[in-house]
Amino acid sequence: VAEFGTPDRKVVTTCAYCGVGCSFEAEMRGDRVVRMTPWKHGAANRGHSCVKGRFAWGYAGHKDRILEPMIRERTSDPWRIVSWEEAIRHAATRLRDIQGRHGIRAIGGITSSRCTNEETFLVQKMIRAVFGNNNTDTCARVCHSPTGYGLKTTFGTSAGTQDFDSVEAVDVAVVIGANPTDGHPVFASRLKKRLRAGAKLIVIDPRRIDLVRSAHVEAAHHLPLRPGTNVAVVTSMAHVIVTEGLCDEAFIRERCDWDEFQDYAAFVSEDRHSPEATEALTGVPAADLRAAARLYATGGNGAIYYGLGVTEHSQGSTTVMGIANLAMLTGNIGRPGVGVNPLRGQNNVQGSCDMGSFPHELPGYRHVSDDGAREVFEKLWGRQLEREPGLRIPNMLDAAVDGTFKGIYIQGEDILQSDPDTRHVAAGLAAMDCVIVQDLFLNETANHAHVFLPGSTFLEKDGTFTNAERRINRVREVMKPRNGYADWEVTQLLANAMGAGWAYTHPSQIMAEIAATTPSFAGVSYDLLDRLGSVQWPCNEDHPAGSPIMHVDGFVRGRGKLVVTEYVATDEKTGPRFPLLLTTGRILSQYNVGAQTRRTANSLWHEEDRLEIHPQDAETRGVTEGDWVRLASRAGETSLRATITDRVMPGVVYTTFHHPDTQANVVTTDHSDWATNCPEYKVTAVQVALSNGP
Numbered sequence: 001v002a003e004f005g006t007p008d009r010k011v012v013t014t015c016a017y018c019g020v021g022c023s024f025e026a027e028m029r030g031d032r033v034v035r036m037t038p039w040k041h042g043a044a045n046r047g048h049s050c051v052k053g054r055f056a057w058g059y060a061g062h063k064d065r066i067l068e069p070m071i072r073e074r075t076s077d078p079w080r081i082v083s084w085e086e087a088i089r090h091a092a093t094r095l096r097d098i099q100g101r102h103g104i105r106a107i108g109g110i111t112s113s114r115c116t117n118e119e120t121f122l123v124q125k126m127i128r129a130v131f132g133n134n135n136t137d138t139c140a141r142v143c144h145s146p147t148g149y150g151l152k153t154t155f156g157t158s159a160g161t162q163d164f165d166s167v168e169a170v171d172v173a174v175v176i177g178a179n180p181t182d183g184h185p186v187f188a189s190r191l192k193k194r195l196r197a198g199a200k201l202i203v204i205d206p207r208r209i210d211l212v213r214s215a216h217v218e219a220a221h222h223l224p225l226r227p228g229t230n231v232a233v234v235t236s237m238a239h240v241i242v243t244e245g246l247c248d249e250a251f252i253r254e255r256c257d258w259d260e261f262q263d264y265a266a267f268v269s270e271d272r273h274s275p276e277a278t279e280a281l282t283g284v285p286a287a288d289l290r291a292a293a294r295l296y297a298t299g300g301n302g303a304i305y306y307g308l309g310v311t312e313h314s315q316g317s318t319t320v321m322g323i324a325n326l327a328m329l330t331g332n333i334g335r336p337g338v339g340v341n342p343l344r345g346q347n348n349v350q351g352s353c354d355m356g357s358f359p360h361e362l363p364g365y366r367h368v369s370d371d372g373a374r375e376v377f378e379k380l381w382g383r384q385l386e387r388e389p390g391l392r393i394p395n396m397l398d399a400a401v402d403g404t405f406k407g408i409y410i411q412g413e414d415i416l417q418s419d420p421d422t423r424h425v426a427a428g429l430a431a432m433d434c435v436i437v438q439d440l441f442l443n444e445t446a447n448h449a450h451v452f453l454p455g456s457t458f459l460e461k462d463g464t465f466t467n468a469e470r471r472i473n474r475v476r477e478v479m480k481p482r483n484g485y486a487d488w489e490v491t492q493l494l495a496n497a498m499g500a501g502w503a504y505t506h507p508s509q510i511m512a513e514i515a516a517t518t519p520s521f522a523g524v525s526y527d528l529l530d531r532l533g534s535v536q537w538p539c540n541e542d543h544p545a546g547s548p549i550m551h552v553d554g555f556v557r558g559r560g561k562l563v564v565t566e567y568v569a570t571d572e573k574t575g576p577r578f579p580l581l582l583t584t585g586r587i588l589s590q591y592n593v594g595a596q597t598r599r600t601a602n603s604l605w606h607e608e609d610r611l612e613i614h615p616q617d618a619e620t621r622g623v624t625e626g627d628w629v630r631l632a633s634r635a636g637e638t639s640l641r642a643t644i645t646d647r648v649m650p651g652v653v654y655t656t657f658h659h660p661d662t663q664a665n666v667v668t669t670d671h672s673d674w675a676t677n678c679p680e681y682k683v684t685a686v687q688v689a690l691s692n693g694p
């Protein structure tokens with residue numbers, strides 16, 4: 001305020017960082033943000049925020065923003081600043097030229113979970129209706145794609161079952177593979193409040209996260225499992241519930257497929273799934289696992305909250321289905337205080353999946369082979385759509401290395417830093433004839449780009465984000481795009497340069513198209529959102545004010561499906577050369593690869609990426625606090641400093657991936673989830689040795 005003066009107007013908008021989706025008032029003076037204050041009427045945050053959101057506006061005005069388009073023939077050439085017209089014409093010509101030489105499937109694109117629903121809808125529309133193929137994917141590929149697969153298979157739709165308000169009615173909270181204190185701070189505060197009021201907590205995590213023991217909060221059980229053994233732990237919990245007669249049989253008979261339940265019950269009842277039999281594999285003491293399973297099944301309303309520690313594994317989808325199994329076994333679905341709650345990392349992971357960004361699904365999770373669903377879009381878009389799924393991100397990179405995939409449009413995503421096995425990503429990008437990057441800053445991926453299109457921040461556009469509880473929140477323009485165009489307008493320019501003939505003049509028209517084509521959004525409009533503040537999908541004739549809780553009277557798929565969850569060990573093995581297991585996570589003040597948070601005032605609180613190592617493992621390597629160490633895997637190596645702590649167990653090391661200097665994903669491997677290709681970021685066999693620094 002001292003710098004910019006007293007605000008003269010306020011605009012309510014939504015935080016562009018994590019999946020909590022906090023509402024803020026941007027307090028403005030002219031075209032400048034004076035401060036951001038959490039909005040007390042925001043349904044997701046009720047007047048609270050975390051340090052990231054409060055300072056988020058800082059990066060919009062940062063000097064590193066690239067505000068003019070740039071092109072170059074080869075990536076070894078210097079960038080040349082050009083007009084928007086020339087940049088778009090250049091990009092469109094190169095993409096069409098590639099299609100002429102290599103076929104229509106030789107190009108594709110990646111949407112961003114940072115962008116609005118309207119923007120991601122337009123990108124997948126451009127790829128399907130203008131490029132003419134299904135080579136569209138989203139950065140949700142590398143985080144919650146197993147949630148999509150697992151919850152769709154078991155419940156019938158790819159979304160969390162509850163609203164955040166449900167936490168007020170929780171008796172037993174199970175937190176698996178998530179660290180809400182750092183990743184979803186405002187939700188963590190609500191959870192802690194409930195725990196202080198007497199709810200019980202079970203934490204299943206290799207690391208002793210803050211929730212295990214923090215101010216006035218202590219978990220009833222912490223199951224410190226060995227990274228990569230989630231399926232074994234979840235299946236063993238089901239073993240206890242089934243063999244000790246703790247199932248909610250009435251719920252299962254009424255709501256689930258009984259024959260499938262019997263197959264599943266026979267499977268989990270096998271002795272090999274008992275806590276005693278799995279202890280050596282998982283590292284979880286049998287008595288603790290048994291007690292935790294009993295508490296979840298008998299302690300009243302049981303709610304499961306999970307994060308990327310569940311999904312980013314070779315069996316990520318299997319674990320998601322195992323979690324859904326636990327909820328169905330115990331009848332913990334369809335009312336306040338229960339359910340299965342994926343905590344989404346980015347602001348619009350839910351929305352980017354809802355909007356048809358995956359190569360196999362049209363908006364609303366309808367498979368591209370669904371003739372009826374395709375017809376809806378074909379009529380509206382005036383062209384036949386492909387019925388075969390397109391390429392996922394890793395397949396695009398593989399195909400690029402093989403020479404069959406030649407051009408890509410990447411909106412709001414730094415895949416070189418965020419995706420696993422950096423060397424392979426770089427090789428794929430380097431093999432393409434046309435890489436178009438649309439972003440705020442010249443990111444690492446842009447080093448391999450031929451066209452750079454400046455992106456706009458969340459403060460510079462209208463639209464909507466959908467948070468982790470399916471809540472559609474309005475994003476409102478508080479200042480004109482500094483780069484000249486909002487991201488949705490840039491996509492429209494490119495699509496039109498390739499012959500589309502689109503004429504959207506405001507994102508509300510795109511939302512109208514979403515509502516007209518996507519049943520779960522049928523009743524959504526900007527008028528409704530302005531009137532109600534926000535709304536949770538499904539929002540349609542049956543639920544005109546939205547649906548805070550799903551599967552109340554029946555599952556979306558009809559009967560709930562209990563799926564046999566066989567544990568299969570990851571191919572990523574420790575051995576004499578790589579004896580430790582690396583797992584990764586986030587810290588409170590930083591967001592993903594740090595492109596935005598490193599350029600805001602909250603970086604004052606930020607530390608570098610550090611490697612957490614147990615005292616025993618540090619001692620055997622002669623490592624002391626703060627020493628530089630070399631972290632190496634079969635994929636690559638990096639250097640960072642050590643923090644010696646018993647937050648990690650012996651044999652396990654941990655780091656964050658926020659800094660480009662560290663590039664932690666240099667060491668992560670190409671293993672991925674069997675169903676979705678979500679990378680196995682959470683399990684990498686590594687060696688750690690003292691070093692002299694980078």
Ligand code: SF4
Binds near residue numbers: 015019021053054
């Ligand atoms: Fe809220 Fe998440 Fe933004 Fe923090 S980062 S203010 S918890 S939405």
